[in-house]
Amino acid sequence: MHYTVLGAGAMGLRYGVLLQQHAGATVDFVDTWQPEVDTVRQQGGVYVSRDGQNKHLVPVNIYTPEEYTGNPDVYVVFCKQMGLAEMLERSAHFFKPHQYALTCMNGMGHIEKLNKYFPAEHVIGGTALVATVLNKAGDVDFIGAEGAGSMNMCPQTEKPDEMTYNVLHDLEKAHFNPNLTDNFVGTLMAKVTFNSVVNTLCTMYKIRMGEFIQGPTAEKLSKQLIDEAYSACEAAGVQLLNTREEEWESVKYVSAVANPLHFPSMYQDFSKGRPTEVDYINGYIYDLGHAHGYEAKTHDFLRNLVHLAEFADNFDVPAFQAEVLGRSERETA
Known part of the structure; x- marks a missing residue:
């Protein structure tokens, strides 16, 4: 199988590298972030660590969208929600009718964008409980013991075909522990619900x-957000994979046992001054419920708090102080 990863960030690199190493797949990487492309080429590959240990160089092929001329069987799509439209538009010249798209992106909103280029019959959606950190361009850290993560996947049509099973078997070889489901939207929304708790609160x-899961209010906060998310989905006629209690148990297990040292991807974006995906996670849950007569008010509140934190973190305090001081001096002159 030949895979091309669109988005050579933390998760894109993890999927591509492990498919290359353990499934024997041919893998190419395409990225729009020029420092990533330049650094990987200069190094002759990407530096890979696991939990900060055993850092080593893995040779990979990387291209900008304009340079790429490959013909893969499957695109593995791992862009940020805000950058997906640009990636697809710049990549459209090498898309072909026989090709499939596999995506395990965070949040919601990406399927509609993918369907502009790939029919539902060629889209496989998924979710990944896999922790990975991009330390800097060309340097990635796979968090957790090998094989410790898991993922769900489902064809958009909810009818697996030969390609679905080919991808499933390669992901098994790559130690992602994939689980094939028959509920497309419910599969995706289960991860959105998980992220709406852990990603958002850890970022705030x-x-x-x-650290989060040891907090005295972790269970209460988690269950409040989970309950609202489930109510929003029920109002929209979406059946999630787990019960409310099972979703809480997932939050607890992944936070306390599987990835206790991990900063979620939303925090990684926030800490580097990049926009977060909160509108596609908590915001999506609120908007989904609102469209069907249910108000997930805590999710809307958290969405606005994250945006306030983004604003405050990038606020130019010296310029503000100088402006206020100058205004005060003019008023007293």
Whole structure:
């Protein structure tokens, strides 16, 4: 099988590298971030660590969209929600009718964008409980023991075909522990619900998942957000994979046992001054419920708090102080 990863960030690199190493797949990487492309080429590959240990160089092929001329069987799509439209538009010249798209992106909104280029029969959606950190361009850290993560996947048509099973078997070889489901939207929304708790709260308070879950209000906060998410989905006629209690148990297990030292991807974006995907996670849950007569008010509140934190973190305090001081001096002159 030949895969091309669109988005050579933390998760894109993890999927591509492990498919290359363990499934024997041919893998190419395409990225729009020029420092990533330039650094990987200069190094002759990407530096890979696991939990900060055993850093080593893995040779990979990387291209900008304009340079790429490959013909893969499957595109593995791991862009940020805000950058997906640009990636697809710049990549459209090498898309072909026989090709499939596999995506395990965070949040919601990406399927509609993918369907502009790939029919539902060629889209496989998924979710990944896999923790990975991009330390800097060309340097990635796979968090957790090998094989410790898991993922769900489902064809958009909810009818697996030969390609679906080919991808499933390669992901098994790559140690992603894939589980094939028959509920497309419910599969995706289960991860959105998970992220709406862990990603958002860890980002707000700049803490690791293991720190969050030890907090005295972790269970109460988690269950409140999970309950609202499930109610929003029920109002929209979406059946999630797990029960409310099972979703809480997933939050607890992944935070306390699987990835306690991990800073979620939303925090990684926030800490580097990049826009977060909160509108596609908590915001999506609120908007989904609102469209069907249910108000997930806590999710809307958290969405706005994250945007306030983004604003405050990038606020130019010296310029503000100078402006206020100058205004005060003019008023007293």
